Amino acid sequence: MKILLKTSAPWIVLSVTAALCVVFGLSFGKERSTGTTYSSFGSLVSTFAAAQASLDKHLGSNPSAAVAATTGQEPAGGLTVYDQSPSEVTKTTATAPGARMRRAGRHRSSLKGAPARPPAPAPPDSPDKRNGAPSPIEGIPVAAPAAEPAVGPIEFTPDLIRDSFDGELSKFPLDLKIANERVSLRLEGLCRWRGHFILKVAVDNQTGGDFFVKELSAYDGSVYVTIKSYFRLLVEPGRTREGHLLFDAPAGAKVKITLKEDRENGRAMELPVRYPF
Numbered sequence: 001m002k003i004l005l006k007t008s009a010p011w012i013v014l015s016v017t018a019a020l021c022v023v024f025g026l027s028f029g030k031e032r033s034t035g036t037t038y039s040s041f042g043s044l045v046s047t048f049a050a051a052q053a054s055l056d057k058h059l060g061s062n063p064s065a066a067v068a069a070t071t072g073q074e075p076a077g078g079l080t081v082y083d084q085s086p087s088e089v090t091k092t093t094a095t096a097p098g099a100r101m102r103r104a105g106r107h108r109s110s111l112k113g114a115p116a117r118p119p120a121p122a123p124p125d126s127p128d129k130r131n132g133a134p135s136p137i138e139g140i141p142v143a144a145p146a147a148e149p150a151v152g153p154i155e156f157t158p159d160l161i162r163d164s165f166d167g168e169l170s171k172f173p174l175d176l177k178i179a180n181e182r183v184s185l186r187l188e189g190l191c192r193w194r195g196h197f198i199l200k201v202a203v204d205n206q207t208g209g210d211f212f213v214k215e216l217s218a219y220d221g222s223v224y225v226t227i228k229s230y231f232r233l234l235v236e237p238g239r240t241r242e243g244h245l246l247f248d249a250p251a252g253a254k255v256k257i258t259l260k261e262d263r264e265n266g267r268a269m270e271l272p273v274r275y276p277f
Contacts, residue, residue, distance in 0.1 A: 168198075172189065187199065202240055203231070212233055233262075
């Protein structure tokens with residue numbers, strides 16, 4: 001039996017090998033049925049070779065420059081570095097930090113004699129910065145300017161009219177007087193104020209009784225031009241009261257002042273204002 005196995009072993013191995021070759025040669029599986037092919041690495045190797053050639057051409061034969069270009073760091077001590085400037089190429093040796101500091105000092109000393117470059121002009125401030133308000137571009141909302149309050153009509157108070165007349169430097173002095181039974185009306189001054197006219201008047205009562213004022217007004221002929229009268233209704237005996245008249249007068253007006261009493265006597269006086277309106 002041992003002799004038979006020894007003599008038939010080569011044939012058994014050969015038969016098994018042939019069967020395996022036949023099995024692997026058959027088209028079983030998706031890849032074999034579709035005929036999948038595999039490309040070689042020749043194109044990939046040629047691409048890397050072209051990139052390496054371009055890099056060598058750009059950096060030249062300086063290995064330290066390649067190291068600086070790829071790592072962004074200076075080479076270690078003992079390597080030769082070529083610093084390129086727009087005008088020349090200067091060869092230096094990076095040996096130690098002290099050598100670099102000495103070279104920087106020599107470079108600064110060589111620049112001392114050069115004319116100083118004028119500083120660049122500062123950019124103009126934006127309107128928001130000039131006004132002290134933050135810019136909306138920076139994400140900070142700008143408050144809207146407060147609306148100006150509406151200006152209403154001027155309230156012509158007695159104090160306002162009196163102070164305006166006293167503070168006016170271009171007053172026109174007047175010295176006109178008319179009397180009726182020891183009661184007199186006198187015009188003392190005239191001024192223009194905010195498109196109107198202010199007239200200062202005085203009423204003197206030298207009678208033994210009270211004088212009550214019914215009307216103290218300004219007329220342009222028969223046209224009533226008085227805006228407001230500022231005068232006391234009572235003038236006591238032996239007293240002189242002053243007041244003001246605010247009125248309008250068109251160009252060429254003939255203004256007259258009318259004073260009327262409010263009692264049974266009913267005294268009345270008219271006095272023209274001698275002023276070229």
